[in-house]
Amino acid sequence: MNTWSISDSLKLYNIENWGDQYFSINPSGNMTVHPRRGEGPGIDLMSVIDEVKSQGLGLPVLIRFQDIIRHRVESLNEAFRKSIAECGYAGKYTGVYPIKVNQMREVVEEIIDAGKQYDFGLEAGSKAELTAVMAMQLSPNALIICNGYKDYQFIKIALMGLKLGKRVLIVIEKLTELYQVIAVARELGVTPQIGIRAKLYSRGSGKWESSGGEFAKFGLTTPEILHAVQVLRREGIQDGFKLLHFHIGSQVTNIRTIKDAVREGSRIYSKLRKMGVNLEYIDVGGGLGVDYDGSRTSFDSSINYSLQEYVSDVVYSIKEICEAEEVPVPNIVSESGRALVAHHSVLVVNCFGNTAIGSTQVALEETADEADVVKEMRYLSQNLTAKNLLEHYHDAVQRKEEALSMFKLGFLSLEDKAKVEQLFWQICKVIHRNAQGVKYVPDEVEALGKNLAYQYLCNFSLFQSMPDHWAIQHLFPIVPVHRHNEEPSNDSTLVDITCDSDGKVCKFIDLRDIKETLPLHPIKSADPYYLGFFLMGAYQDIMGDLHNLFGRVNEVHVFLDETEPGGYYIEEVIKGNNIAGVLSWIQYSGTDLEKKVKEQIDARVREGAIKPKEGVDLQNFYESVLNGYTYLDSENHSRMQSAVEEMIRSGTISSVGNLANLGNPSQSISYFN
Numbered sequence: 285m286n287t288w289s290i291s292d293s294l295k296l297y298n299i300e301n302w303g304d305q306y307f308s309i310n311p312s313g314n315m316t317v318h319p320r321r322g323e324g325p326g327i328d329l330m331s332v333i334d335e336v337k338s339q340g341l342g343l344p345v346l347i348r349f350q351d352i353i354r355h356r357v358e359s360l361n362e363a364f365r366k367s368i369a370e371c372g373y374a375g376k377y378t379g380v381y382p383i384k385v386n387q388m389r390e391v392v393e394e395i396i397d398a399g400k401q402y403d404f405g406l407e408a409g410s411k412a413e414l415t416a417v418m419a420m421q422l423s424p425n426a427l428i429i430c431n432g433y434k435d436y437q438f439i440k441i442a443l444m445g446l447k448l449g450k451r452v453l454i455v456i457e458k459l460t461e462l463y464q465v466i467a468v469a470r471e472l473g474v475t476p477q478i479g480i481r482a483k484l485y486s487r488g489s490g491k492w493e494s495s496g497g498e499f500a501k502f503g504l505t506t507p508e509i510l511h512a513v514q515v516l517r518r519e520g521i522q523d524g525f526k527l528l529h530f531h532i533g534s535q536v537t538n539i540r541t542i543k544d545a546v547r548e549g550s551r552i553y554s555k556l557r558k559m560g561v562n563l564e565y566i567d568v569g570g571g572l573g574v575d576y577d578g579s580r581t582s583f584d585s586s587i588n589y590s591l592q593e594y595v596s597d598v599v600y601s602i603k604e605i606c607e608a609e610e611v612p613v614p615n616i617v618s619e620s621g622r623a624l625v626a627h628h629s630v631l632v633v634n635c636f637g638n639t640a641i642g643s644t645q646v647a648l649e650e651t652a653d654e655a656d657v658v659k660e661m662r663y664l665s666q667n668l669t670a671k672n673l674l675e676h677y678h679d680a681v682q683r684k685e686e687a688l689s690m691f692k693l694g695f696l697s698l699e700d701k702a703k704v705e706q707l708f709w710q711i712c713k714v715i716h717r718n719a720q721g722v723k724y725v726p727d728e729v730e731a732l733g734k735n736l737a738y739q740y741l742c743n744f745s746l747f748q749s750m751p752d753h754w755a756i757q758h759l760f761p762i763v764p765v766h767r768h769n770e771e772p773s774n775d776s777t778l779v780d781i782t783c784d785s786d787g788k789v790c791k792f793i794d795l796r797d798i799k800e801t802l803p804l805h806p807i808k809s810a811d812p813y814y815l816g817f818f819l820m821g822a823y824q825d826i827m828g829d830l831h832n833l834f835g836r837v838n839e840v841h842v843f844l845d846e847t848e849p850g851g852y853y854i855e856e857v858i859k860g861n862n863i864a865g866v867l868s869w870i871q872y873s874g875t876d877l878e879k880k881v882k883e884q885i886d887a888r889v890r891e892g893a894i895k896p897k898e899g900v901d902l903q904n905f906y907e908s909v910l911n912g913y914t915y916l917d918s919e920n921h922s923r924m925q926s927a928v929e930e931m932i933r934s935g936t937i938s939s940v941g942n943l944a945n946l947g948n949p950s951q952s953i954s955y956f957n
Contacts, residue, residue: 301578313769319351385621479527531569554609577793642709747831835861
């Protein structure tokens with residue numbers, strides 16, 4: 285008999301590929317995090333969870349491994365330094381981080397600190413972002429790139445940065461912005477430092493392909509660029525035109541697309557240089573992707589290139605075009621965000637239970653007076669063989685449809701309808717189980733896997749924590765945090781605790797395609813079961829909404845320290861929103877709510893409906909909930925579940941009913957598992 289091993293889990297969940305040496309499994313079967321990408325000991329994720337719980341924090345919790353951010357910043361900059369040296373490139377690299385990818389202060393500050401030795405800068409795409417960026421203490425030679433649509437205040441703050449000695453470049457996205465920048469610069473008495481975004485014909489690849497190309501939302505066409513140069517010359521500020529910018533989309537999956545865009549952009553740069561425009565920088569924008577599924581393909585959730593290949597192709601392509609055009613090479617700017625921060629955060633959720641269609645524990649006893657359609661369905665279930673699986677499946681589907689029609693017309697009892705449904709799903713389970721390992725499986729039988737999958741109830745909000753999965757079906761690696769020395773036997777989908785039917789995850793990463801189920805372990809009633817949602821650091825932190833008023837989750841920041849137990853320490857704990865907090869965002873006052881509830885309680889006390897002491901207890905409980913975590917209370921849920929199990933053991937309620945006794949008032953039926 286084969287036993288399940290950790291190597292089996294690594295292969296099943298494809299961890300060694302998407303994990304990129306940042307994530308693995310230790311001999312205890314727990315997920316580990318390696319912030320230095322394979323170097324040094326890993327951090328046991330279960331150990332972090334235990335420490336989080338010991339500090340009184342509930343789940344879900346977002347765990348940030350800040351050292352991963354530092355490693356990613358260093359890796360990007362060192363990759364450019366290596367390629368520039370090997371290629372004999374005369375310019376330098378000065379990258380910027382676009383804070384729209386994750387504007388959290390602690391994330392931005394970690395990037396600034398890690399990037400100071402490289403003169404690494406920041407990019408702002410809105411007025412709010414720019415006001416934050418302007419206050420940051422960057423390296424004196426670091427760039428601040430201003431993208432996005434701009435109003436008077438945006439432009440004035442950017443130009444104010446020049447007066448403060450900062451290297452601020454305002455990227456012109458449309459011609460009218462150029463005139464506005466010139467007007468505000470005159471008002472302040474400064475010479476603006478300008479970039480122009482070119483609208484390339486080259487387009488990205490992947491989910492964001494349509495955001496680039498000649499119909500892109502941002503950028504100037506070739507005639508508009510030439511017109512902008514004429515305007516700058518006429519105004520005598522041609523030397524303020526410092527940077528040529530282009531961007532072909534986020535998460536570019538195909539390296540050939542990147543090379544095509546860089547070559548087109550480099551050609552525009554070169555022609556402008558030959559026209560006498562002394563450009564200093566070429567900004568290749570963002571697009572450096574993350575291999576979310578580990579397949580190393582041009583699939584939407586992957587990329588078919590490495591970081592070093594991306595960097596080398598950018599450097600070499602620019603140099604090749606500039607040499608052919610006989611113009612000086614520019615300094616290179618990139619706006620990589622996703623590739624810097626995606627890996628550093630892990631969302632950990634706890635599962636409260638699971639359900640599967642047809643898994644109810646109600647007994648199905650045969651009775652003499654049951655309808656013929658029930659008897660026919662029972663016959664099918666008792667006479668399944670390897671040779672008639674597909675035939676009996678078709679017959680079972682037909683009987684199920686007949687039963688539904690009969691019930692709608694009033695010719696079938698509720699009890700017989702229940703029997704037909706239960707027998708049908710029993711047949712489907714047998715058919716699906718016997719189809720495993722068969723060389724050819726009909727599509728309709730293969731589809732049963734998704735229909736029969738367990739639904740795991742997870743304590744989180746999809747809309748708050750994984751908006752990209754809900755909105756555009758973006759895939760993230762999802763893996764059990766522990767028990768990897770056990771075989772996961774339940775094909776599953778995930779549902780969140782929101783009241784929205786869209787709050788589910790039924791698309792998962794796979795090496796070849798997209799899986800519709802995720803193998804998970806059976807939940808043990810006495811033990812918690814944790815799932816980790818990985819590579820969550822880009823966009824998901826900042827794009828979540830207030831669906832069902834769940835708000836932000838608890839958050840901890842973990843740093844490596846080999847002198848500490850476990851090899852790490854938790855530097856900062858940021859508590860998630862309490863209920864009063866999220867209610868205040870939609871104009872509810874916690875104090876006012878408490879007052880209104882107290883008025884109702886006092887009225888009931890005066891009526892004699894409740895005792896004064898009970899009223900005080902109810903008020904205190906309401907206030908404790910109002911000031912508590914928005915997500916499910918794991919501790920009290922476990923206590924409630926234990927109480928239910930004790931009631932079942934003591935016979936107060938029964939866990940299994942009998943359909944034959946449904947009409948008997950003395951027969952108590954419970955749906956607690």
